[in-house]
Amino acid sequence: MPSIFETREPYISENINLRIPQREAFQSIKVYYSRSENERETAIILPVGCGKSGLITITPFALKSKRTLVIAPGLNIASQLFKDFDPSQEELFYSKCHVLNTPPYPEPAEIRGKTTNLSDLEEAEVVITNIQQLQGVNNRWLSSLPADFFDLILVDEAHHNVAESWNIIRRAFPNANIVNYSATPRRADGQIMSGQVIYTFPIFRAIEEGYVKRLKAIVLNPRTLKYVRRQDGQEIEVSLDEVKRLGETDSDFRRSIVTSQETLFTIVDSSIRALNQIREESGNSNHKIIASALNRQHCIQVMEAYRARGLRAAYVHSLQDDADNDRVLSQLKNHQLDVIVQVRKLGEGFDHPYLSVAAIFSVFNELSPFVQFVGRVMRTVDQNSPDSLNNQGTVVFHAGSNIARLWEDFQEFSQADREFFDQLLPMEDFDFSKSDEIIIEPTSTNTSRNRRTNQVEIREQEGVSIIEIPLVLEDDEVKKALELLKSKGVTLEDIQISYKHHPIPTTKQRERQAARRALDETVRNNVSFILRQQGMNPQGHDLDRRRLGRSNFVILKAAVDKKINDFVGKDSGKRDEFSKNELDTIREKLNYIINEALQEVL
DSSP, X not given: OOOHHHHOOOOOTTOTTSOHHHHHHHHHHHHHHHSSSOOSEEEEEOOXXXXXXXXXXXXXXXXXXXXXXXXXXXXXXXXXXXXXXXXXXXXXXXXXXXXXXXXXXXXXXXXXXXXXXXXXXXXXXXXXXXXXXXXXXXOHHHHHXXXXXXXXXXXXXXXXXXXXXHHHHHHHSTTOXXXXXXXXXXXXXXXBOSSEEEEEOOHHHHHHTTSBOEEEEEEEOOSSOOEEEEETTEEEEEOHXXXXXXXXXXXXXXXXXXXXXXXXXXXXXXXXXXXXXXXXXXXXXTOEEEEEOSSHHHHHHHHHHHHHTTOOEEEEOTTSOHHHHHHHHHHHHTTOOSEXXXXXXXXXXXXXXXXXXXXEOSXXXXXXXXXXXXXXXXXXXXXXXXXXXXXXXXXXXXXXXXXXXXXXXXXXXXHHHHHHHHHHSOSSOOOOSSOSEEEEOXXXXXXXXXXXXXXXXXXXXXXXXXXXXXXXXXXXXXXXXXXXXXXXXXXXXXXXXXXXXXXXXXXXXXXXXXXXHHHHHHHHHHHHHHHHHTTOOTTSOTTOTTOSSOOHHHHHHHHXXXXXXXXXXXXXXXXXXXXXXXXXXXXXXXXXHHHHHHHHHO
């Protein structure tokens, strides 16, 4: 019996409810696979926010598929994709965008653990799953389905798809055509995703159409980029090369490395200024910062710095309990946070359009994961509104963090995208001879919509002076204003003085309160790590010799808390009375305190 993909004609080419890249990519796929000579596997590259999920739902019509398999890299994205196909959902893509105004719609099914059986798949015209469900040579689905069960395979976030687990799927269905979708053609390990690229939608076009935010970069150059390794209460400076080298092989190193306070505060303060500017210009206080950290301890350090400046900050991490991460994400969704800190936790599929400032505290060894992270601040608040003040994003990073030296990642991108990132992250050395902060706002040279003059904002780290200077003065009003200032005897130096800037202020009380909260997070982090080093499950009961039903984590943490109180001569329950100096001393000696507690409970 023919499938809906074969019998119904979707409304695509003139459908204004579809985005330009959805219509254009659909046509490219249709034309490519209509040829007698073509490759089995192709690739589509779309920036974040350009309608990739919707394109996936209409692609089977382009090939008149009998039965399609849609694969996502993880459970969350698979669930989102299933909703786009699910006819019981009010937001069904086919009806919402008038691709199919009436039933019947393609019959979907999802592979989800043991809740799915073979008859479900046989009844379906499109099957949605995550790659984990299809892994393993003896996988029950791959071994039970005939080689011609699927004639089309669609792979979302396909920069993951060069691993052996994907090759097993290719071999299981050898005659199925494969279309891969991604915002970047390279994986974090540098391998290129499979398939001949037959369509790309340049980022500049996406910005001009209002599909993604306008981006600018703030490039920082404090006196030096410093990472430090906290060892025996001391901060030992570590070079960037060592961070990159040891970070690949030494798990203890990865855990202990953090940013020096000078570098940390420079990035924090600059990102707060960028956030305040976006909030002020848009009149919308929901805009937020997303920060990329090196490890869990670094998350706590970054979070503390933001909290000390009065911002509501929290972090998510893969080592956190799911309940804790869910609580933080709920706070983010409900606008109860100003900053969220993470270590590659909020990746593909994470959608919160009010993330508008990306603060880079970590090191990216490849440009593709950097682009994936920047994608978190590219989603628009006001759809299809390129001039909306809500649709502006800022990326804050250090000139020495090696991000701008990885352009080979973009060899498969369109020329327009290379030009965009060449402006955002220039290859040439930055000239910091007059300042420690440069703002770069990419401009399009090929389009009529974006005629804004490229502007550079220069700030010095100490005695900071700020002035915005258009490189080409095309505005008559600006010329008249400058002439008026000149006639009044106002010099450039006078203007700089009037724009005097200082670091983001904080208070001793806020610093102490932030340090107090960070202490508990640090203790929890270190206790879990040390227990695992000792070969103990934090939720096990090896240390519960009195059989009180307490976990290893609870016992060791209680011992550490007691040692901390004894260390500064405070009674239990009096931690809110700790001074900033006491908290700093505890932090310096924390490894010693934890080791003492561990010896007591072992």
